[in-house]
Amino acid sequence: MDKQEPKANQQKKMWIQNTWELFKETKVGLVGMGILVFFMVMALASFIPPLIDDMYIPLYGNDPEVIGLSPPSLRHPLGTDYFGRDILSQLFEGAKWALIVGTTAAAASVFLGTVIGLVSGYYRGVVDTLLQRTADTVMTLPAFAIIVVIGSVLRGISIWNIVILIAVLGWPATSKVIRAQVLSLRERAFVESALVSGASNFRIMFRHIAPNVLPLSFLYMAFGVTSAILVEAALSFIGMGDPTTVSWGMMLQWCRASGFAFVAPFWMIPPGVCITLLALGFYLIGVGTEQIINPKLRKR
Amino acid sequence: MSMTKFIARRSIEIVITLFIIATLTFALFRMMPSDPVGLMVHPLWTPEMKQRQRALWGLDKPYTEQYIIFMRNMLRGEFGVSFFSQQDVYGLIKERLPPTVLLFTSMNILSFSLGMYIGRIIAWRRRGKFEYGSTVLGMFFFSMPVFWIGLLAIWIFSYRLDLFPIGGMKSEIWGVADISLLTKVMDIGHHLFLPLTVGVIISFPGVMLMMKNLMLETLEEDYITTARAKGLPEKIIRDHHAARNVMLPMVTVFTLSLVSSLSGSMIVETVFNWPGLGATFLAATIGYDYPIAQGAFIIMGAVLLVAILLVEILYAYLDPRIRY
Numbered sequence: 140m141d142k143q144e145p146k147a148n149q150q151k152k153m154w155i156q157n158t159w160e161l162f163k164e165t166k167v168g169l170v171g172m173g174i175l176v177f178f179m180v181m182a183l184a185s186f187i188p189p190l191i192d193d194m195y196i197p198l199y200g201n202d203p204e205v206i207g208l209s210p211p212s213l214r215h216p217l218g219t220d221y222f223g224r225d226i227l228s229q230l231f232e233g234a235k236w237a238l239i240v241g242t243t244a245a246a247a248s249v250f251l252g253t254v255i256g257l258v259s260g261y262y263r264g265v266v267d268t269l270l271q272r273t274a275d276t277v278m279t280l281p282a283f284a285i286i287v288v289i290g291s292v293l294r295g296i297s298i299w300n301i302v303i304l305i306a307v308l309g310w311p312a313t314s315k316v317i318r319a320q321v322l323s324l325r326e327r328a329f330v331e332s333a334l335v336s337g338a339s340n341f342r343i344m345f346r347h348i349a350p351n352v353l354p355l356s357f358l359y360m361a362f363g364v365t366s367a368i369l370v371e372a373a374l375s376f377i378g379m380g381d382p383t384t385v386s387w388g389m390m391l392q393w394c395r396a397s398g399f400a401f402v403a404p405f406w407m408i409p410p411g412v413c414i415t416l417l418a419l420g421f422y423l424i425g426v427g428t429e430q431i432i433n434p435k436l437r438k439r
Numbered sequence: 440m441s442m443t444k445f446i447a448r449r450s451i452e453i454v455i456t457l458f459i460i461a462t463l464t465f466a467l468f469r470m471m472p473s474d475p476v477g478l479m480v481h482p483l484w485t486p487e488m489k490q491r492q493r494a495l496w497g498l499d500k501p502y503t504e505q506y507i508i509f510m511r512n513m514l515r516g517e518f519g520v521s522f523f524s525q526q527d528v529y530g531l532i533k534e535r536l537p538p539t540v541l542l543f544t545s546m547n548i549l550s551f552s553l554g555m556y557i558g559r560i561i562a563w564r565r566r567g568k569f570e571y572g573s574t575v576l577g578m579f580f581f582s583m584p585v586f587w588i589g590l591l592a593i594w595i596f597s598y599r600l601d602l603f604p605i606g607g608m609k610s611e612i613w614g615v616a617d618i619s620l621l622t623k624v625m626d627i628g629h630h631l632f633l634p635l636t637v638g639v640i641i642s643f644p645g646v647m648l649m650m651k652n653l654m655l656e657t658l659e660e661d662y663i664t665t666a667r668a669k670g671l672p673e674k675i676i677r678d679h680h681a682a683r684n685v686m687l688p689m690v691t692v693f694t695l696s697l698v699s700s701l702s703g704s705m706i707v708e709t710v711f712n713w714p715g716l717g718a719t720f721l722a723a724t725i726g727y728d729y730p731i732a733q734g735a736f737i738i739m740g741a742v743l744l745v746a747i748l749l750v751e752i753l754y755a756y757l758d759p760r761i762r763y
Contacts, residue, residue, distance in 0.1 A: 276459060283701075373706055377586075400593075401590075414583075418584075419579060419581075422582055
């Protein structure tokens with residue numbers, strides 16, 4: 140503790156460097172980062188297979204020499220599915236969608252949660268009560284069931300609507316944590332001096348208080364990605380996914396619906412492993428961040 | 440505040456939440472851009488016949504009137520009949536509710552006790568192999584999609600090893616032969632084992648990791664230092680001083696975990712073909728059978744709220760602080 144300089148003297152660069160040092164120390168965070176990088180490479184590579192040959196197009200590619208299901212071979216390292224599509228290129232495509240859906244849904248829900256938490260904690264009073272009651276109600280709603288109903292009523296939902304729904308139903312947890320922080324931050328001297336020097340409420344909230352709660356937002360975002368990926372996968376699996384998108388959940392749905400779940404493990408296992416690992420990666424990044432933010436959790 | 444007052448207040452709050460859920464159900468199922476009559480009628484019906492069907496269902500009335508009728512029917516337990524099979528929804532729910540209650544309660548009781556027990560131990564014994572192992576395993580289970588664990592379990596234990604039935608709740612022999620009560624219970628237990636295990640596997644890590652974090656925060660408190668200074672045995676400090684104080688925030692974790700385990704149990708029911716309300720709801724919603732979906736949705740909401748109320752009452756009974 141005594142080695143650390145007072146925070147005010149540190150340059151921003153130093154801060155980032157320090158955070159990275161701490162993050163590396165946590166190990167779990169580093170493992171999570173490793174997993175994330177692996178899947179990012181996989182997602183970036185997803186455009187390559189279709190360039191090699193048309194039969195590697197994830198959604199409708201077809202190998203003229205293979206009819207339907209085939210076990211792993213040289214042409215198809217992970218085999219082909221019931222419709223003769225290459226499983227490996229589908230897996231690449233799935234990585235892309237998992238990352239897109241996971242991060243955008245989590246970012247949107249954390250953005251909503253942070254803004255609502257800031258407003259709620261800063262203004263207090265009626266605004267706070269109203270927003271927090273709403274948060275309590277949304278929290279006890281069975282979100283998954285609601286998304287399924289909306290999907291059914293609207294006759295299928297696109298991947299972007301799934302993202303929006305996850306965000307709209309997922310913000311309360313973040314807002315509660317941010318609000319608690321803001322309640323204590325707004326009593327600090329720097330808020331008072333900003334008020335005295337004539338800063339507007341908006342400026343105080345977003346310019347002075349917000350930077351202090353951003354690490355917490357980031358933490359909730361990491362956990363949010365995990366749950367968004369799992370929700371999307373579950374929706375696709377029960378048949379409520381976007382049929383024009385090759386996601387890992389969709390692959391498992393095709394596998395089960397065609398009745399080959401227990402006959403073709405080479406089809407059933409890889410998508411599940413990928414979902415688990417990517418969700419785990421983000422979760423580990425979250426745990427690493429949590430250990431930096433909350434020193435009580437660090438190993439002594 | 441006395442216990443009765445606490446229960447009365449929470450019950451009123453829960454009735455209000457149930458009212459919100461019912462209103463939401465009404466609104467959600469009427470967001471439909473198309474006409475529900477178009478879903479189930481024969482394509483050769485004339486417009487007049489469709490009109491008559493709409494009037495029969497009360498769809499020609501304004502939304503406000505429909506809403507009042509809907510609420511009145513829900514209160515009376517009249518959920519209507521299925522669009523397709525013409526089955527009475529109330530009867531169907533009555534038949535599907537017990538399996539769901541069985542799976543949902545046993546799953547939550549087991550995952551709470553397991554999660555709290557292990558969480559308590561690993562917070563105390565840090566840096567040990569046990570902490571490392573259970574944390575890693577817990578994180579893995581936490582990140583696995585429920586349906587996939589379910590598929591794996593069926594594939595390994597039912598399909599390959601033939602140890603457990605592939606799905607359902609009862610063997611076919613029930614309808615044919617006269618069997619004793621004990622055999623019946625054993626049979627249901629045999630069918631319950633896999634779905635229950637999968638349900639516990641997905642829901643206990645959250646409780647465990649939360650318990651561990653809360654315990655670690657409690658360890659910094661002054662009363663723990665005091666207890667140590669008094670020379671109390673570690674086990675007493677852990678179970679009587681730390682764990683008891685952690686219980687208060689844990690109740691919140693419990694109620695939220697109940698909400699998320701509801702969606703988990705819906706998927707578990709679907710994968711294992713368990714004849715419960717969750718699977719019925721999902722199948723009906725995806726198959727556009729809205730009377731069944733509506734009824735199942737509301738009853739599941741009610742089950743969830745009652746479960747939350749029970750957890751709170753049980754805990755308020757144990758810890759007077761929660762009543763204030």
